[in-house]
Amino acid sequence: SQTIHQWPATLVQPVGSPLSLECTVEGTSNPNLYWYRQAAGRGLQLLFYSVGIGQISSEVPQNLSASRPQDRQFILSSKKLLLSDSGFYLCAWSVIAGRPQHFGDGTRLSIL
């Protein structure tokens, strides 16, 4: 069966520090991968998605970037965190577009 792992579960970072969140999927090949952010009191916002290695689509211009160095690995990064980057970050995968997405347990990011 397929599983998705996301880490760390929680992270507290100072403003201006770098960020790296990692997501890996097991049990499937060439999945579509997604990064979402859920800010307090707001819905899920799609940040990036990827349909293959090295292919990244950005939905919202911002202080973040994403990379897919391997087929089942998706990384969310920032060079300098802003206070507004605080939130709950979720990684998800699907077999293809149009099929259900399956989510990781999320990373709660607090910026001080």
Next chain:
Amino acid sequence: SQELEQSPQSLIVQEGKNLTINCTSSKTLYGLYWYKQKYGEGLIFLMMLQKGGEEKSHEKITAKLDEKKQQSSLHITASQPSHAGIYLCGEQGAQKLVFGQGTRLTINP
């Protein structure tokens, strides 16, 4: 872009009662997903609806998509504490899902 409106935003019901959550779109839905999220956790896929008039059930949760494919409802029968959480509907786009704001469900004993 298409927006999904969920109602109510929050709902408090007594254990054992039935409840309904609605998800409305201004345009035709070509794929409607229901997810559940417990606080601080990821989303759990519940059901996907694609055809007008389609209805699916999972345990005590039933979801329907209306004939015009612009509204979906999620109905829980005889609610239990395990049903508490945030319910989100999502609409399938070309490559992504667009979610509603969610409905926070609280079950009181």
